[in-house]
Amino acid sequence: MVVMLLVYTMIERSVIFQQDDVWNKKSNNDRITYEYAQYQKYGYLTYVDYTSFLRDKYIEKYDANTYTEKQDYLDDKAVIQDAKAYLKNASVQEFISMYEGKGYTIRYLEPLKYRNGGTKPGGNGSLLAITEKSVVNRLWNYIKGFITVETTKDIKDPELTERYIRVEKDPYSGLFAVVGSGTQHKYLLYFDGRFPFIHQNWIHLNLGTSYTRFRGQEITDVINSPTGDLKPKRQQYPAMLGTDEYVNIAVDFHTLTYNSGIVSDVEKRQFNDKYTVYSYRRSGLSMLENSFVIGIIATLIAYALGLPLGMTMARHKDGLGDKLGNAYIIFIIAVPRLAYIFMLAALGTTLFHLPYKFANAEVRILAYVLPTISMALPAIGGLMKWMRRYMIDQMNSDYVKFARAEGLSEKEIFNIHISKNAMIYLVHGIPAEILGCLVGAIITERVYSVPGVGNLLTLAINSHDNGIIVACTVFYTSLSIIALILGDLLLTKYDPRISLSEDSGGGR
């Protein structure tokens, strides 16, 4: 993980702006200040503008409402438009000495003027104090903010008097929910009709923000929020509860978060409190769910087909079935995955008229068929190969000869004794297989344009979205580490002879 984050700092950061419309519209000095503002947003640096410094200074001197009318403020503000005289100003000198003392670099953007004295578009002069954040610093901030737990002290609003976390009756599900006040979300733990039925907003995994593709959005939100059309439902606003008034809206009231801005009059009539920010209920699955559904079904198919096929191949070694199976394995291993996914896509769309691309608006079950099969094919091949290999290795063991001498039938020996021992090698990979579903398959999702997480990384690379690239890397890597640990644990459960601790004498 650390390696990847270091690698990520090597990327030229100006690529962020390649597809940025705002950046393209701005020119000259405006563009430079915009760049700094964006860099600050994505955590590359911190900068202070001379104007905001002035504002703070004069608010302190006068007050927030009237300072803009005072003449000394206006003089101080105008002076940086004069490239020759600005350094003589006392406020400018104060600004420079203050931030240079803190280790900031001062950068003066000269006003750009036409010969007749008019200012060029975006040519206003400005004075900035900049400090770059070190890689170590950024890394630390990233790790520090990785997992956040909501507490009642999260909202820094003095108007909020009641602060609690308690279990209440949930009017939207009819069951109970953990409700918080003073936390970012209102419903911290709740039930509803959507898979996996129990949801939480309590603990957040913060993977960072997207730079270009989903401008400024949290990546955890991007992969978790449902896609597709709005799904309205007859329901009541919190203030309507207990009355007969119903509205047909798609608002998901379980997603309410605190509104730290100004609550409008309409909102005041609809909500009892300041938790007025919501997201909508949609018909589609989220990116994560899409990848997971496809992946988990593909994995189930793979195990249901791959293991028995591998067993049959081993039992009838060198028979016709074994030869066909081997041809299939060679095909799967040697041919680029892209090639046979396209072959399958061509076959499926022309012969069976299955939908080829995922339509964004509507989600049809049939659209999941081809991606699922595409993902199952290589997994079946891999399982067949290893199952056959391990079973053949086991066939000459002493316990098999002993079982045969005892008069067990070949069927019993294969199905009970050999397969159980051969499975030991495969058990270790099962958690990785299941967690791998979350990562999704990069090619499959791209070919069928599935809105899933597997596709996210490649799209991010194409649009130079450093935020998503880092997030994906961290996400994938943590999953693979978890999978390894789970695999080890499962292995010890399946085969008690294997022990992971050093002192108990078991060796591997």
Next chain:
Amino acid sequence: MSELKNMTPEERKALFTFVDNDAISSEKIVAPRYSYWRSVFRVFFRKKINIFCLVVLTLILLISFIMPYFWPYNLMENVSRATSYNLSPKAAQAYFGGFSIKWLLGTGSYGNSILYGIVSSARTSLLLAIICAAINMTLGIIIGAIWGYSKRFDSVMLVIYNIIANVPYILLISVLVYIIGSGFWSFIFALTVTGWLGIAYFFRTQVMIIRDREYSLASRCLGTPVTRVISKNILPFLTSVIVTLLATELPSYISMEVFLSYIGVGLSATIPSLGRMIQQAQTAFLTYPWEFWPPVFIASAITIILYVLGQNLADASDPRTHM
């Protein structure tokens, strides 16, 4: 015999000479000459499919390395003539006036020749696979051999391995290519900078198994130098392992290039490569099938042939099959 009887004893003595007891040559054991590699190839060529694959591979190699000099490929050759875009083989023949080999497979989305494109692309892919396999295998085997042999090196390398191997390989390469650019050599750099690590790790385990065999221990007790133990006692045992590795590595680089170019981080568009051709034609694979299937077919053919040949060579290089 009768002549011998008629001779005097002196004459007989002159005919024969006494031979000394030669201590050195009496120690030698005479056996029929055995050449390892000759036996390998004898077993290898016993299978008809190997000969067939070898012929096809030689053809592909010759065509892809020689023909680009006669058939220079230029993607933008007809870019100004929009009517020449996406022509089927038949339409292309008609468009360019009569039969020509150049337009045998139709034209691509810029009016480029598909056939010339494939030939040039196959060369890039093969070259890439060969160079990457050479670098990764050499580094992997040398480092793996030391890694497996030296316990102190092992503890250091395991830490490095755990850090790097936890990152999915595809992810690592795509990010690397994204950072360092998409030229031919930078692409090779991305594939080889960590690619050897997996090979070295696999090799380490193999070396460790053989390192502690009795004959190796005995050899070490007799004071054989380390380099000699590695090169004479251990490496020859691993020939078939090396060939097996090669059989999976070579096609994997071709697949990798196809994959990376497809997701848009592969070789740059100016270098003809199979992955690029597939990527350019993938949106139209149902409407203009002649642009899409030939590169897919060639990529699959090359990888399958390399894999089958490699596997069979690995089987043949196992001395137990030399009966």
